[in-house]
Amino acid sequence: MTRYLISFNDGAMDHIPEGDWPDVGKASHAVMQEAVNAGVLVFGAGIERQQASVVATDGMVSDGPFPETKEVIGGFTVVDVASRAEALEWAARIAASCRCAQEVRELMPDPETDAMLHAAGRRW
Template identity: 70%
Template sequence: MTRYLISFDDGAMDHISGGELPEVGKETHAVVQEAVDAGVWVFGAGLERQRASVVDTDGIVTDGPYPEIKEVIGGFVVVDVASREEALAWATKFAVSCRCAQEVRELLPDPELDEMVRRTEQRS
């Protein structure tokens, strides 16, 4: 299986009125539950609308993102699926429920990290 990041830009849902937000939340939670039930859900969250902090390699913290960056992530999910086509199908479900376009990116595999997580979960 391969993990995919499905995300949308901050502000992508600004066209939704406050009165519509409960229904959007309900529909999106239904898609999340479907992903959980299908065994493909890894993690997801919306992000607070705020500027990020950037920590440099020397530990210095600055405000970010940098001004030249026009788009930042507003929310995301990670799914673990068999193919890009399946990831695109899940992205379509999230796009419909969130009423905004979704971006899909394949995450690099890291077998060593996966093994670390497995060992930690076994100890719990």
């Protein structure tokens, strides 16, 4: 199985009228339940708008993202599926429920981290 990040940009859902948010939430949670039932959901969440901090290699913390940043992630879902085609199918379901386009990226495997999590009794 391969893990994929399915994400959308902050502001991508700004076109949704206030009164539609309950329906969007219900539709989005229904897709997440389908992913749970299918055994492919690893994790997903929305991200607080512009509440980022940047931590440098020396530990220095600054507010972020940087002003010149044009796009930041507004929310994401990680799925563990058999193929890119399957990840794209899940992205299409999420896009329909959230009413915004989704970006799909394959996550690089890390067998050492997977082994650490497995030894700790946790799934990535």
